[in-house]
Each structure stands twice: as C-alpha cells, then as structure tokens.
Amino acid sequence: MKLLLVEDSERLQRSLTTGLQKNGFTVDQAFDGEEALAYIATNQYEAIVLDLMLPKVDGLSVLSRLRGNGNDTHVLILSANDQTEDRVRGLNLGADDYLVKPFSFDELVSRLRALNRRRSGEKNPVIEVGGVTIDTVARQVSFANTTIALTPHEYRLLEFLSHRRGRVYSHDQLIDQLYDASSYVTRNAVEAHISSLRKRLKKAGAPQLVKTRRGFGYLIE
Amino acid sequence: MYSIRNKLNLTIIASMILVLSIAAVFLYGRVAGQVEQIFDTALFDKAHSLISLTELDEEGLEFDFAEEGVMLEFQAGEAMQYYQLWERGVELLIKSPSLGDADLPLLGTDPGLHQFADLVLPDGRKGRLIEINFMPRIEVEDDEDDEDFGLETPPAQPITMVFARERESLDATLLAIGSTIFGVILAVLALAGLLTWWLVGSGLSPLSRLARQVSDIDESSLDARLTHEGKQSIEIAPIEDQLNHLLERLQSAFEREKRFSANVAHELRTPLSELKTLAEVAAMVPDDPEQLAQFFRDVGEISGQMEKIVITLLELARSEAGLLRSDPEDIELSRYCDEIWQHAINGQGSGKSLVKNIPEGLVISTDREKLGMILSNLFINAVSYSPDNAEIRIAAEVRYDNVVLEVKNASIDLKPEDIVHMKDRFWRKQLARDDSGHSGLGLTLVDALARIMKLDVDLQLDNQQTFMVTISGIQPSLH
Numbered sequence: 001m002k003l004l005l006v007e008d009s010e011r012l013q014r015s016l017t018t019g020l021q022k023n024g025f026t027v028d029q030a031f032d033g034e035e036a037l038a039y040i041a042t043n044q045y046e047a048i049v050l051d052l053m054l055p056k057v058d059g060l061s062v063l064s065r066l067r068g069n070g071n072d073t074h075v076l077i078l079s080a081n082d083q084t085e086d087r088v089r090g091l092n093l094g095a096d097d098y099l100v101k102p103f104s105f106d107e108l109v110s111r112l113r114a115l116n117r118r119r120s121g122e123k124n125p126v127i128e129v130g131g132v133t134i135d136t137v138a139r140q141v142s143f144a145n146t147t148i149a150l151t152p153h154e155y156r157l158l159e160f161l162s163h164r165r166g167r168v169y170s171h172d173q174l175i176d177q178l179y180d181a182s183s184y185v186t187r188n189a190v191e192a193h194i195s196s197l198r199k200r201l202k203k204a205g206a207p208q209l210v211k212t213r214r215g216f217g218y219l220i221e
Numbered sequence: 222m223y224s225i226r227n228k229l230n231l232t233i234i235a236s237m238i239l240v241l242s243i244a245a246v247f248l249y250g251r252v253a254g255q256v257e258q259i260f261d262t263a264l265f266d267k268a269h270s271l272i273s274l275t276e277l278d279e280e281g282l283e284f285d286f287a288e289e290g291v292m293l294e295f296q297a298g299e300a301m302q303y304y305q306l307w308e309r310g311v312e313l314l315i316k317s318p319s320l321g322d323a324d325l326p327l328l329g330t331d332p333g334l335h336q337f338a339d340l341v342l343p344d345g346r347k348g349r350l351i352e353i354n355f356m357p358r359i360e361v362e363d364d365e366d367d368e369d370f371g372l373e374t375p376p377a378q379p380i381t382m383v384f385a386r387e388r389e390s391l392d393a394t395l396l397a398i399g400s401t402i403f404g405v406i407l408a409v410l411a412l413a414g415l416l417t418w419w420l421v422g423s424g425l426s427p428l429s430r431l432a433r434q435v436s437d438i439d440e441s442s443l444d445a446r447l448t449h450e451g452k453q454s455i456e457i458a459p460i461e462d463q464l465n466h467l468l469e470r471l472q473s474a475f476e477r478e479k480r481f482s483a484n485v486a487h488e489l490r491t492p493l494s495e496l497k498t499l500a501e502v503a504a505m506v507p508d509d510p511e512q513l514a515q516f517f518r519d520v521g522e523i524s525g526q527m528e529k530i531v532i533t534l535l536e537l538a539r540s541e542a543g544l545l546r547s548d549p550e551d552i553e554l555s556r557y558c559d560e561i562w563q564h565a566i567n568g569q570g571s572g573k574s575l576v577k578n579i580p581e582g583l584v585i586s587t588d589r590e591k592l593g594m595i596l597s598n599l600f601i602n603a604v605s606y607s608p609d610n611a612e613i614r615i616a617a618e619v620r621y622d623n624v625v626l627e628v629k630n631a632s633i634d635l636k637p638e639d640i641v642h643m644k645d646r647f648w649r650k651q652l653a654r655d656d657s658g659h660s661g662l663g664l665t666l667v668d669a670l671a672r673i674m675k676l677d678v679d680l681q682l683d684n685q686q687t688f689m690v691t692i693s694g695i696q697p698s699l700h
Contacts, residue, residue, distance in 0.1 A: 009491060009495060011495050011499070011519040011522065011523065012491075012494065012495045012498060014515065014519065015495065015498045015499045015502045015503075015516065015519065016498055016502070018502050018505070018506060018512060019498065019501065019502035019505055022502070022505045022506065080486070080487040080490035080491050080494070081487065082486065082490070083483070100490075101490045101491055101493070101494035102490055102493040102494035102496075102497045102498075103494060103497070103498075104497070104501070105497070105498050105501035105502060106501070
C-alpha cells in the first residue's frame with residue numbers, strides 16, 4: 001500500500017516512515033502543503049496521511065484542492081486539533097478518517113489498512129485466493145494450514161494484486177505503487193520479486209496465482 | 222440577603238399606617254372635641270335658660286321652670302333631664318321631680334364660674350352635668366301697692382345649680398364619627414397597600430427582568446447580552462451597560478483561556494505524539510543501532526523542547542500570580558549582552574552576528590536574571606526569523622534619566638498587522654510547527670518579565686522590514 005505522509009515535523013516523519021515501512025507500506029514524505037500537492041499531482045497513492053498545520057499550504061487547503069480536482073484518494077487526517085468542529089470540518093471537506101495526536105501507531109496502521117480494504121471492497125482483513133490465505137493484519141500467507149515465508153517485497157506484491165484481482169498491472173505501475181518515490185527500482189527487480197514469489201507458492205504446493213499477460217503486465221485472477 | 226421589593230413594600234406600608242393612624246387620631250380628636258363642645262354649649266344654654274327663670278323678689282326665690290307643666294323633661298319618665306339648686310352651696314333649694322330621692326353631685330364651683338363633668342344618672346344612664354354658680358336675678362316691681370305692704374326683697378345669696386342630661390346620644394355620635402374615620406382610614410390603607418405592592422412591583426420590574434436575564438447566563442452563553450424592551454430607565458441603563466461590559470470582558474477572558482488551553486494542548490500533543498511514535502517504532506527496529514541512535518537523539522530534542530515550553534509556561538504562570546519579584550543589581554550592559562548572546566546562540570547563529578552600539582561602561586540597575594531571559598529570547602527570535610548572514614543590532618542610550626534598549630533585525634516575512642499579535646501566547650507567523658523549538662511563547666514571556674521589572678516593551682516594523690523591539694524604563698546605576 002503506497003502512502004503519502006504529509007507532516008511538517010521532521011522527527012515524526014522519520015519515525016512514522018520507519019514504522020510504516022516496517023508494516024509493509026510504501027511511504028513518500030512531504031513536509032509542507034506545496035510539496036504534498038506536487039507529489040499528489042505526479043503520483044498515485046492509496047492513502048494520504050495529512051497533518052493540518054502545515055507550512056505554505058495548510059492541510060485543509062490541500063484536502064480541498066485534492067477533492068476539487070476529483071482526486072478520491074483516501075485521506076486520513078493526523079492532527080493535534082481535537083475539537084469536534086475541527087474533525088467535522090476535516091470530514092466535511094472529504095477526509096475519510098481523522099486521528100488525533102498523540103495516537104497509537106498500531107491504530108494508525110489499522111486505520112490505514114481499513115481504508116485500503118474499503119477501497120478494494122474487502123471487509124475481511126483475511127483474503128483468500130485460490131486456497132492461499134493472506135492475513136493482512138499479521139502479514140502472513142498460508143496454504144493448507146502451512147505458512148509460506150515471503151520477503152516484504154514479495155508480500156506487498158501478493159497483497160497488492162490480491163486486493164485488485166482481475167486487473168493487470170505493468171512493471172511501471174507496480175514500481176509506482178509498491179515503491180516510494182526516492183527508491184530506484186528497475187523492471188528487472190520487479191520481475192525478480194515475481195519470480196521469487198511464484199517459486200515460494202509453488203514450493204508450498206499452492207496454485208500459481210500471479211499470471212503474466214505478455215506485453216501488458218501481471219495480475220491475479 | 223433581603224428582597225428590595227419586600228423591604229420597600231413593608232417600609233412604605235408601615236409609614237402609611239403610622240401617618241394615617243396619627244391623622245385619624247388627630248381628626249377624631251378634633252371632631253370629637255367639637256361635638257362635645259357643641260353638646261356642652263347646649264348644656265350651658267339650657268342651664269342659663271333655667272337661671273333666667275330663677276328670680277328673687279320680696280317673697281323670696283321663684284323658680285318658674287319648676288312650675289307644673291312648664292318643662293316636662295324634668296318630670297319622671299323617658300328622656301329625663303335633671304336639675305338641683307343649692308343656696309350658698311349647702312342648702313338645697315329645689316331639685317327636679319325626675320331625681321326622685323336621688324341627688325346630683327355638687328362639684329363646688331366658684332361664684333360666676335361653671336364646670337362640666339360626666340356622671341352616672343340616677344336612672345343608670347351615662348350623663349353629663351354642668352354646675353353654675355350664679356346670683357339670682359332680682360325682680361324690680363314698679364307697682365306702688367307693694368310698697369304699701371312694706372315688704373322688702375331679701376338680699377340675694379349665691380346659688381349653685383347643677384343641670385344634667387344623658388350623654389349616650391353624644392357617645393353614639395362620637396362612636397359613629399370614630400368608626401367612620403377609622404373605617405375610611407383602614408380602607409385607604411388597604412387600597413394604598415395594594416397600590417404600593419403593585420407600584421413597587423411595577424417599578425422594580427426592570428430590575429427583576431435584568432436579574433432573570435443575568436441568571437439565564439452561564440459559561441456556555443457568555444455571548445448573550447442584556448437587552449430591554451421599550452424605553453430604558455436612567456437608573457437601570459448604567460447597570461445594564463456595566464453588566465454588558467463585564468460580560469464582554471468575561472467572554473473575552475473565557476475565549477482567551479480556552480484558546481490558551483487549546484494551544485497548550487496542541488503544543489504538547491505534537492511532541493507527545495512524536496515521543497509515542499518513536500517509542501512504538503523503536504520497538505520494531507531493535508536490531509538497527511543507527512535508527513535507534515537517531516530515535517534517541519530525537520527523544521532528547523523533543524524532551525528539551527517540551528521542557529522549554531513547560532518552563533516558559535510556569536514562568537508565565539508565576540509572573541501572573543505575582544510570585545516573581547524584581548531584584549535589581551548593577552550590570553555592565555555591553556558585557557552582559559555579549560554573555561547572553563554567546564549563551565543563547567551557542568554557535569547556532571548561522572553566520573549571524575551581534576552588532577552593539579552601547580556606550581562603554583554603561584551600568585544599569587535591574588534584575589540580572591530577568592534581563593538575561595528577555596535578551597536571550599529576543600536574540601533567539603532575531604536569529605531564527607532573520608535572513609541568512611543578517612546582523613542583529615542592539616543599541617542603548619540614556620534618555621531623560623532612563624536607559625532605552627533597542628534590538629533590531631531584518632525580518633523575513635513579518636507584516637505590520639502581525640505586530641499586535643506578537644505578544645499573544647503561542648502566536649507564530651507560521652501556524653505550522655517546526656523543529657526549531659519555537660513555541661510562540663518568547664515575546665509573551667518578554668512582556669510579562671518586563672512588566673514585573675516595570676519596563677515598557679514596544680514592537681515595531683518599519684518600511685524596510687526591520688523589526689525592532691524597544692525596551693524603555695531601565696534605570697541607570699546610581700553608583
């Protein structure tokens with residue numbers, strides 16, 4: 001799940017990014033409203049974590065412009081403003097969720113995952129595809145009650161495609177969705193991760209979930 | 222606590238009872254006196270008519286009124302009247318048949334005088350008498366025959382006559398007059414009491430309405446203002462105005478406190494959030510010493526920042542509570558400015574320098590610690606909010622026995638309208654938090670400390686975007 005984290009506190013950015021990455025999220029960082037709008041204009045995100053008090057362009061203006069441009073990316077507001085009117089204003093402007101600082105990091109992760117499920121229409125955090133069970137909370141994959149050990153990259157790939165079954169994603173789209181903007185990832189690296197994922201599924205006796213559409217990309221049906 | 226309405230009602234009604242009672246008693250006294258006087262005059266006239274019918278001739282005293290059939294009221298029967306006459310006050314001459322065996326009392330009146338008195342009549346009724354001491358009229362006869370008989374008129378002796386009649390009719394009249402007067406007074410009192418009650422209530426109704434409006438106001442409705450319908454009274458208008466001003470001040474103070482609490486919460490929430498996330502995320506990377514080291518550095522910075530906010534808030538609270546006192550001592554200003562600059566900036570000046578224009582050897586008398594806090598805050602602000610390589614200028618001069626200190630720096634983005642807010646708690650040009658450690662409390666603290674030291678702090682922004690803080694009222698040393 002690719003996120004844009006918009007937060008002016010460098011220290012909070014640093015710790016949140018580390019924690020989110022550890023939980024399988026791909027994170028781009030923006031430190032002010034202008035930077036956030038620039039990222040949003042050139043990237044696709046599954047969710048945006050947005051602070052309200054931002055330099056240059058404040059969070060509510062970012063949200064307002066986002067929705068004004070027809071962008072329906074999930075937005076989770078992360079703010080120290082705890083008054084009801086602040087929450088109401090944020091939600092009325094089109095935010096999907098509102099979390100007040102200080103917050104529990106686990107809660108933030110759970111809310112982001114819930115937003116992701118809402119996007120894919122899944123309500124159950126456990127996805128089952130061809131007998132393969134993907135627990136998106138425990139970030140565990142199993143087949144016939146046997147756990148399949150995956151690397152974080154392989155897991156992200158499997159979870160991403162499982163949430164979007166039937167849709168073909170090219171190498172570039174996968175790079176864009178699964179890696180942050182500062183990472184340098186090649187097509188070969190994506191192919192290597194897909195190949196490795198297929199091998200691990202095969203080794204566990206699971207069906208081959210990830211299909212190739214030659215010339216177009218990959219999908220899970 | 223007492224009710225103005227009740228007090229006014231009771232006071233007015235009690236006063237009216239007192240005044241009307243005095244008036245009633247006086248009126249009754251006057252009327253009763255007049256009626257009794259009329260009664261006594263009638264008694265006197267009747268007595269004199271009896272006297273005029275008493276004459277002395279050579280045959281002795283004659284009482285024409287005693288002749289049978291002349292004055293029936295002195296006969297025994299109903300509505301009887303009484304008389305009795307004595308010569309020289311001792312010898313009974315005559316008494317009315319109505320007395321029977323009874324006698325009228327003899328009071329003892331001097332010759333030529335008369336007196337009145339109440340008595341109980343022989344028939345048991347209440348009565349009133351008049352006693353007159355008189356000389357009988359001597360009848361002069363022109364008839365020569367009398368002389369022929371050679372009879373001489375005996376010498377006249379003083380006669381005391383007591384005439385009495387019932388006074389129950391008088392008492393009945395007095396009772397009717399009294400009951401009429403007191404009845405009317407009671408009715409007037411009752412009506413006046415009701416009128417007073419209504420008038421006082423009506424007169425005080427604007428006050429009652431004001432009290433109701435005030436009691437309806439609580440902390441959630443401080444934006445309400447006291448209003449009135451129609452014409453306002455000149456007595457209530459100033460109270461209403463003052464209460465409305467008080468409400469405005471209260472509302473403003475409540476909003477300021479609310480804003481302050483929200484700001485404190487906000488300022489502490491963000492670093493708390495950072496600490497919490499750092500702790501939770503650090504637990505995910507136990508084997509990454511580089512990350513952990515960075516996290517620990519962050520924790521140190523955040524703790525320092527929170528400590529600074531809390532200490533500043535405590536200083537502000539202490540200054541507002543009047544717990545801080547100014548303790549003046551002699552300070553060599555130029556050297557002290559250098560010391561504070563070094564300590565406050567601590568090598569973090571980003572190439573910015575302090576340019577002093579302070580007379581050498583200028584010694585001031587002020588609180589060293591507080592002046593240090595003021596200068597430190599001003600230097601840190603000047604360094605943080607000035608362009609790279611800017612000069613921070615400090616100048617001092619003696620004006621009218623006072624030292625005036627100015628700290629100037631080029632500003633990056635200040636606007637003239639920002640100046641009025643700069644002493645507000647938590648005010649920052651950029652609302653967004655940054656990691657510079659500025660919480661928007663510096664100038665608030667400077668202002669609070671200056672007030673304790675009895676100094677004036679003036680903020681200005683000139684056309685060249687130069688921000689200037691002027692501190693005046695510093696005392697030069699007398700030594």
